Amino acid sequence: MAHAMTVPESGHAPRPRKAPMPPVLRAFLWAAIGFLLLNTFVIAVDPFRGHPFVTGPSVVFGWVGAAIGWLLGIGLYDAVLLPLMGFPTRWQERQQGWRRYWEFATDHKVIGLQYMMFAVGGFLIAGGIAMLMRYELMTPYLTIFHYPSNYLTAVGIHGTLMMFSFATVFMIGGLGNYFVPLMIGARETVLSKLSGIGVWLVPVGILTVLFSPLLGEWSTGWRGYEPLAGQDANGILFYYLGVLALTMSSLIVALNLVATVMFRRAPGLTWGRLPLFVWGQVTVNLLMLIWFPEIQTTFVMALLDKVVPLNFFTATGSPLTYLMLFWLFGHPEVYIIAVPAFAIWNEIIPVMAQKSLFGRQWAVIGLVFVMMLSGLVWAHHMFTNLRNSEILPFSFFTEMISIPTGFAYMSAIGTLWKSKVRLNTPMLWILMSMFNFLIGGLTGVFLADPIVNLQLHDTFWVVGHFHYTIIGSMVFSGFGAIYYWLPKLSGRTFNETWGKTLAIITFLAFNLTFSQFFLLGLHGMNRWVPAYPAYLQPMNFEVSIFAFILGAAFLGNILYIGYCWRNGAQAGENPWGAKTPEWFTSSPAPRYNFPVQPEIVGSLYLYGEGTKVPVVTTALGELAATSRATQDPQFDWHDYAPDGGGVTS
Amino acid sequence: MSKVPNEPPIESPEPQQPEWSRRQFLVGTAAIGVAGAVTLFGRQSLVNAARSVFGSPVSSGTVHLYAYDYYYIPNYMTWRVGDRMEVIFQNQSHTHWHEWTMGRHVNEAYFQAFGNLPADAWQEDFWDGVPVTLSDPYGIDNFVPNQAIVTYVGPKAAYNIQSGGDFSPTLKPGGSLHLSFTVPNKPGLWDFGCFVQQYIHYRTGMRGQVMILPA
Amino acid sequence: MGENVVFAVLWVVFSVLGEIGDRVIIRHNPMYYIVSNQGQLALQAFNFLLVVLTPVFVFVVLFLVFTMVRFTTKRGEMPPANKRFAIDNKAFVLVWVGGSIALNLLFFLHPTTSAMEQMFALDQPAANTHDLVVDVTARQWQWIFSYPQYGLTQTLTPNGQNLLELPVNVPVKFVLRSYDPYHTYDQYADVIHSFWVPAFGIKEDVIPGETRYEYLTPTAITSYAVNPMVRVQCAEVCGPGHPWMESPLAVVSDQQFAQWVKAQKALANG
Structure with a gap:
């Protein structure tokens, strides 16, 4: 390392030390120790002798021990625990090199990339499982899965990992952590240490869910729903625990980002000027703060239902309660995934068109109203088992939520109208995302209609619908965002021909795969079946072929982005001519983002004649002279008001 | 703290620490990955390999065979021709009927069918021509002797003897039955399973194997 | 003005073509095979939604294609910067917001409520004859x-x-x-x-x-x-x-x- 050597603060004479164990390996080791300690303890105090070494209750406690061991091993022991207890620590945050991504970090950019890295890992694992499922469905009888329980477990792991370790994580934990502070001109996040801890819960969750079959098959899909879960083997425990870890991680992201947006906006960045991407993040973070504790409580209750056992949700308890509680969270979750995508559309379109964003306030109102309405629609997942009197109100709100969703389209269309937009790779992904989500949305109108829903519910129509909304919005916009921000993330850029070719292949494969799901659903293909009547086989076979191409296309994009990250051509500092603050620093940004505190002096989305550069980065001296921190020794950042620095515009 | 809130903390240069090893990291994580893949996908192969190398202990005398909701314990047994056996077959399910049939060559293609299912079972029934003594019936739903030579202990009514299909004692939830027999000279690998509810129990994995060793 | 007219004409033309396509789909039964009175309700609702949503679908898709054809710069060129841009258009916003509210209210009244009323009526004594x-x-x-x-x-x-x-x-x-x-x-x-x-x-x-x-x-x-x-x-x-x-x-x-x-x-x- 190129840094100068200094004497550590502890005062001990530096002596040559053995190279430490790689933190990830130490984390695995300590996790194993933690598991054995707590598991053995539970078995030792078990009053009923003769159980196997790992039982349901013991594995729950053992898992807690493993999670604690994992977090301590990854670096919390040195970075958090020792200082907390008042012991000297040798921990210093690494400032450069690939190693910092594989240990505890507090830099939001490192954390953001860690989130993206783990999310992509989850995507590849869950995507690989999807390929196995499609292989199975090529024939109407069981082939690679010997029993339906294996297949159902695969379905459950696929859905759980896609939702909780990728869809919720990539855009919010990943892009959100990386770009929200940059886009509001902040130099670090408020809860940076907590955030650094939270990201390491993602691999805990992924591995827990992935290895759930070690404890036995579970058949409930990603809902983990009762009363069926009550019959499942202990594998369902790892579903609850893994999702608990993943949602806890996302909850920490939400806390940190909301706090950062509230307290760390650059001078002049009023709420009225907040970038759209940040608005998207704030709305979904609020949704997460509201609904994640709810679903975590539900999972804890379901866990207790299983290991104690209690009878909250069983057939003799209240068999619909779990579904209610699950969808109460489950529908906001869908918007947690989709809303950042809507925000991305209107973030990228004005930049690529160099044209002022149309109806900015409507785009923001749309995001906020989607957020508020999303808590009122959950029971449309339950039209087939709801009381008749409750169907119409939920149908009403479900249909109405398409209105604020449409505002994202309205802004995008207004901006693009009579523009001269650069139709490059990010823009192409955004247009494709708008097309896909349109199909997802319109097929949702059919599902929102109860009489149609009673036929289409639990069929492949629904599967096609939610893959269009989630992949269509989140994954396509995510690729658009990554291509858009690649110069910022890596300082390098990509080749347009390659980027567009890959985008078009992905788009075609995606549409050819999932559009046929609607036909399968109409033709009587129900969900969660590895075996089905033979008349459905030809179309399923065809769908599988396109699905394999789609899988390869996603993999190709990920590999190509990775290649460009290291070997792409050098990009300029602001290659797209954007006005948001993240482009007003070097690429990639230095440790504290901006060499001096930037100041926002104008709208970030106005282009054309008479508009000015909205970000000014020379105000440091002036700011420091007037800042309370230099005048008041008692100053605490809690009192800090970003607009109170006397800088207005 | 004497800094502007959006200011970075005072940076202290990093002390020179020995780096953790890149090779250890790569080899270690790869090894953990391989171990994980083996535990996920390779358990049955490991078990089979171990069985083919070391064999498995021969059971004789009294053996318990438990039927649960949709599996047997044990699901693999080794018998030896000529041994005297007493199998205590017990249905541990709270809710479901379970039976114990044993044979070879089942036409799996039939089981994948929808609509009207053909009533098919083992092509070769293990119990054909085998003398077997049944005793201690409790909670018997029905019993089909097929071609077996059966001796009933106690009143026959308790067995609810019926015809059609393979040799199959079917037990109600909580039922049990003792089957005493001498292992016939039919060496090789035999399958057993439960065909209750249109074979769904079998199709969902309620099956096992018996390896019969020559005397 | 030119673009507005071209777009409007194309929208009408493609919507009409879409509606003709819908007739073909409806004739061939989009739900493949329906043999009950309940299923007929679902099928009618499905067909209604299909017919009404077709112009909406055509509008957005045509717009996306239109953008790619008419509203793009040549490869590698920057968009022209010397313009002032409208950031609001009250008529467009009014039509869009009002239109989407009207459309959703329509869907809620018909087929949602109307079909559910027919379905709920089946358990009323008049229809529920225990045959x-x-x-x-x-x-x-x-x-x-x-x-x-x-x-x-x-x-x-x-x-x-x-x-x-x-x-x-x-x-x-x-x-x-x-x-x-x-x-x-x-x-x-x-x-x-x-x-x-x-x-x-x-x-x-x-x-x-x-x-x-x-x-x-x-x-x-x-x-x-x-x-x-x-x-x-x-x-x-x-x-x-x-x-x-x-x-x-x-x-x-x-x-x-x-x-x-x-x-x-x-x-x-x-």
Whole structure:
């Protein structure tokens, strides 16, 4: 390392030390120790002798021990625990090199990339499982899965990992952590240490869910729903625990980002000027703060239902309660995934068109109203088992939520109208995302209609619908965002021909795969079946072929982005001519983002004649002279008001 | 703290620490990955390999065979021709009927069918021509002797003897039955399973194997 | 102004083409095979939504294509910067917001509420005439059908499979329960199933401990052999046996139904 050597603060004479164990390996080791300690303890105090070494209750406690061991091993022991207890620590945050991504970090950019890295890992694992499922469905009888329980477990792991370790994580934990502070001109996040801890819960969750079959098959899909879960083997425990870890991680992201947006906006960045991407993040973070504790409580209750056992949700308890509680969270979750995508559309379109964003306030109102309405629609997942009197109100709100969703389209269309937009790779992904989500949305109108829903519910129509909304919005916009921000993330850029070719292949494969799901659903293909009547086989076979191409296309994009990250051509500092603050620093940004505190002096989305550069980065001296921190020794950042620095515009 | 809130903390240069090893990291994580893949996908192969190398202990005398909701314990047994056996077959399910049939060559293609299912079972029934003594019936739903030579202990009514299909004692939830027999000279690998509810129990994995060793 | 006119003309042209396409789809039955009055309600609602949503779909897709064709710069060129841009257009916003509200209110009134009213009316005394009552019991993993009006407790095929047979054009009241007749009611009692006949166009979940009703009238003589959508299929995942929790179904004439009832009685008694 190129840094100068200094004497550590502890005062001990530096002596040559053995190279430490790689933190990830130490984390695995300590996790194993933690598991054995707590598991053995539970078995030792078990009053009923003769159980196997790992039982349901013991594995729950053992898992807690493993999670604690994992977090301590990854670096919390040195970075958090020792200082907390008042012991000297040798921990210093690494400032450069690939190693910092594989240990505890507090830099939001490192954390953001860690989130993206783990999310992509989850995507590849869950995507690989999807390929196995499609292989199975090529024939109407069981082939690679010997029993339906294996297949159902695969379905459950696929859905759980896609939702909780990728869809919720990539855009919010990943892009959100990386770009929200940059886009509001902040130099670090408020809860940076907590955030650094939270990201390491993602691999805990992924591995827990992935290895759930070690404890036995579970058949409930990603809902983990009762009363069926009550019959499942202990594998369902790892579903609850893994999702608990993943949602806890996302909850920490939400806390940190909301706090950062509230307290760390650059001078002049009023709420009225907040970038759209940040608005998207704030709305979904609020949704997460509201609904994640709810679903975590539900999972804890379901866990207790299983290991104690209690009878909250069983057939003799209240068999619909779990579904209610699950969808109460489950529908906001869908918007947690989709809303950042809507925000991305209107973030990228004005930049690529160099044209002022149309109806900015409507785009923001749309995001906020989607957020508020999303808590009122959950029971449309339950039209087939709801009381008749409750169907119409939920149908009403479900249909109405398409209105604020449409505002994202309205802004995008207004901006693009009579523009001269650069139709490059990010823009192409955004247009494709708008097309896909349109199909997802319109097929949702059919599902929102109860009489149609009673036929289409639990069929492949629904599967096609939610893959269009989630992949269509989140994954396509995510690729658009990554291509858009690649110069910022890596300082390098990509080749347009390659980027567009890959985008078009992905788009075609995606549409050819999932559009046929609607036909399968109409033709009587129900969900969660590895075996089905033979008349459905030809179309399923065809769908599988396109699905394999789609899988390869996603993999190709990920590999190509990775290649460009290291070997792409050098990009300029602001290659797209954007006005948001993240482009007003070097690429990639230095440790504290901006060499001096930037100041926002104008709208970030106005282009054309008479508009000015909205970000000014020379105000440091002036700011420091007037800042309370230099005048008041008692100053605490809690009192800090970003607009109170006397800088207005 | 004497800094502007959006200011970075005072940076202290990093002390020179020995780096953790890149090779250890790569080899270690790869090894953990391989171990994980083996535990996920390779358990049955490991078990089979171990069985083919070391064999498995021969059971004789009294053996318990438990039927649960949709599996047997044990699901693999080794018998030896000529041994005297007493199998205590017990249905541990709270809710479901379970039976114990044993044979070879089942036409799996039939089981994948929808609509009207053909009533098919083992092509070769293990119990054909085998003398077997049944005793201690409790909670018997029905019993089909097929071609077996059966001796009933106690009143026959308790067995609810019926015809059609393979040799199959079917037990109600909580039922049990003792089957005493001498292992016939039919060496090789035999399958057993439960065909209750249109074979769904079998199709969902309620099956096992018996390896019969020559005397 | 030029773009507005071109776009409007194209929108009308493609919407008309789309509507013609919809007629073709509707003639060929987008739900493939529907043989019940309930299913007809769903099918009509589906067709209505299809027809109304087509111009919306055409509008957005045409816009996306239009953007790619008309509103783009040449590759590598920057967009021209010397312009002032509208960031608001009250007429457009009004039409968009008002239009989407109107469209959704329309959908809520018709087909949502209108179709649900027709469905709810089927359990009103006027329509609910108890012509045929079928008790449907769902358990892992089989459907058990009994006909209390005929004294049949479980109807079976000769192979011992459960069988549902219905007379054509007779209103049926299905009584859906998941109570398992074979065991005492304990915490391991059954799970949620969903009673679905794809060709009837409706499904209703079967909840442990609750009784649900479904009313419909089969409208054609048919069976699994005629169309595989004529089958009873569990639609809610209910454990490993879920894919095979299905049962053949036949809709027959009144005379055949009477004969079948006789045969089932003979089978049960003998």
